Amino acid sequence: MKIFDSVWNLVTYDLGIDLGTSNTIVYLRGHGIVISEPSVVAIDKRTKKVLAVGSEARKMIGRTPANIVAVRPLRHGVISDFDTTQAMIHHFIHKTHKIFSKNWKLPRPRVIMGVPSSVTEVERQAVIDASKTAGAREVYIVEEAMAAAIGSGLPIEEASGNMIVDIGGGTTDIAVMSLGDVVIDNTIKIAGDEMSEEIVNYVKDKYNILIGERTAEDVKIAIGSAIPLEEEKEVILQGRDLVNGLPKSIKVSSVEIREAIMGPLGTITEAVKEAVEDTPPELVKDLLTSGLHLAGGGSLIKGIDTYWQNELNMSVHIVDDPISAVARGTAQMLDHIELLDKVQTSWKELV
Secondary structure (H helix, E strand, O other): OHHHHHHHHHHOOEEEEEEOOOEEEEEEOOOEEEEEEEOOEEEEOOOOOEEEEOHHHHOOOOOOOOOEEEEOOEEOOEEOOHHHHHHHHHHHHHHHHHHHOOOOOOOOOEEEEEEOOOOOHHHHHHHHHHHHHOOOOEEEEEEHHHHHHHHOOOOOOOOOOEEEEEEOOOOEEEEEEEOOEEEEEOOEOOOHHHHHHHHHHHHHHHHOEEOOHHHHHHHHHHHOEOOOOOOOOEEEEEEEEOOOOOEEEEEEEHHHHHHHHHHHHHHHHHHHHHHHHHOOHHHHHHHHHHOEEEEOHHHHOEOHHHHHHHHHOOOEEEOOOHHHHHHHHHHHHHHOHHHHHHHOOOOOEEO
16 A cells, blocks of 8 residues: 555645635645635636636626626535535645646646634535545545644644644634644634625625625724724725615725624624633633734734733734635645544545
């Protein structure tokens, strides 16, 4: 078996994939992160043909004719459209192979896929099946929280408590780890997407203006904050006036966007508090020393670390390059397969 694996390693390559609701990040062994694109697919509804994937497909959201639809095939970190997800994974695998791999290598990679810890066994199997159909030779499934902790350099194998919160697009993964395993898991399906939805609703209710999902996400990234800023910011939003149906521009401030996202942010905060309350006392003592580590795109909301320090009475650290933390964790598992054998949450499937 080892000889067989060695032969495959010579003619194929290894990928670590953070298959996120909002973005997919691909790590190619020996090259680093090679793809970071939105988890969006544009499809012709009449022919079922995939027209675009990733960044090109995201540009089409809200701008397509009737026969073309731009969809996000994952909801809350799990597959909601199997065929579209398979097409997206296939695109990323073959794009990686085409650009970065040697011509004589085969697009039959060993893949480590990060998924939320809350997914069911059926949902995990769906990810494995989609990856295999897309061309993967072997598929490992690992919890995103565990991968994020490894990618952030936390000493998870030591006999001490480490806490990480990964705020993605569809889920927030909250975990306390010790001795290489998860002690407390409190994953919830409230994350960045809900914040964007609340911005859409806020603008609709206050200004009678309808804006798109992409616009809401852009303004969240630009001026979203969890605490008052030293200098509050403003941006121009453009949408459709719901009174007369005509285009209209309005100016919104970071104060208003902060008010809009406080609902989902408050829900996430309560879930983090519950995780701390459920943590054994000795590990809580460790957390007071090590603090909480924050990863994922949601950690880029301005002032969220200060907000949580006040709410949780403990130090909060935003990890380096938080968006790629899960992908970096899968990368380390590729380089140290024995680590993967210890922390993977599911089984290995062979084609």
